Amino acid sequence: xxxxxxxxxxxxxxxxxxxxxxxxxxxxxxxxxxxxxxxxxxxxxxxxxxxxxxxxxxxxxxxxxxxxxxxxxxxxxxxxxxxxxxxxxxxxxxxxxxxxxxxxxxxxxxxxxxxxxxxxxxxxxxxxxxxxxxxxxxxxxxxxxxxxxxxxxxxx
Numbered sequence: 001x002x003x004x005x006x007x008x009x010x011x012x013x014x015x016x017x018x019x020x021x022x023x024x025x026x027x028x029x030x031x032x033x034x035x036x037x038x039x040x041x042x043x044x045x046x047x048x049x050x051x052x053x054x055x056x057x058x059x060x061x062x063x064x065x066x067x068x069x070x071x072x073x074x075x076x077x078x079x080x081x082x083x084x085x086x087x088x089x090x091x092x093x094x095x096x097x098x099x100x101x102x103x104x105x106x107x108x109x110x111x112x113x114x115x116x117x118x119x120x121x122x123x124x125x126x127x128x129x130x131x132x133x134x135x136x137x138x139x140x141x142x143x144x145x146x147x148x149x150x151x152x153x154x155x156x
Contacts, residue, residue: 008119009130013137015112017144019104022112023079025140025147026050026102032058035143038135052076056084065090071097080104091122114140 015022025031027050033043041062048056050073057070071085082102087094098120107113116133 007121007123007126008117009121009126009133010118011116011130011133011137013114013134013141014107015114015137015141015144016110017112017148018079018110019106019112020079021144021147022104022114022140023082025144026082027076027078031143031147035139036136037062038132039139049073050076050082071100074099075101086118091125096122 025035027048029046029048032046032048036046036058037043037060041060043058044061044066045059046056048054050056052073052075054073054076055071056073057068059068060066067089069086069088071087073082073084075081075083080103082100084100085097086100087097098118101115101117101119103115103117105113105115114137116137118129118133121129
């Protein structure tokens, strides 16, 4: 029996938006392009069909390197849960699939506790993916204030 946690990268981050706003960031290709890849890498193309059985593909450029990640959505339960397979074209076996689970829990009135659990990774890639997801979570946290509506101005 394989211990899923032994080959998992886990990142938690409190984000400055409600779960519905955060969930929408994960299923909007334009939003994903803004924060999904750990900088200085960036997405050059994103295609996604965020429904159970739908697929996604993210083409990435990192300096001179070009590669892609792709997968299939396993669970899509707005605004609390996304789960999808994940394969990377640079892995020793690019057909190997890992599983990413994104859970979004309300945290206070206007925040979300996001947990990224990336399981079934090749053991030698766990630390690298944990670092990458940590950077991505921070980039998402930075992007959210730009997406939120301006608070109404109060009259004096």
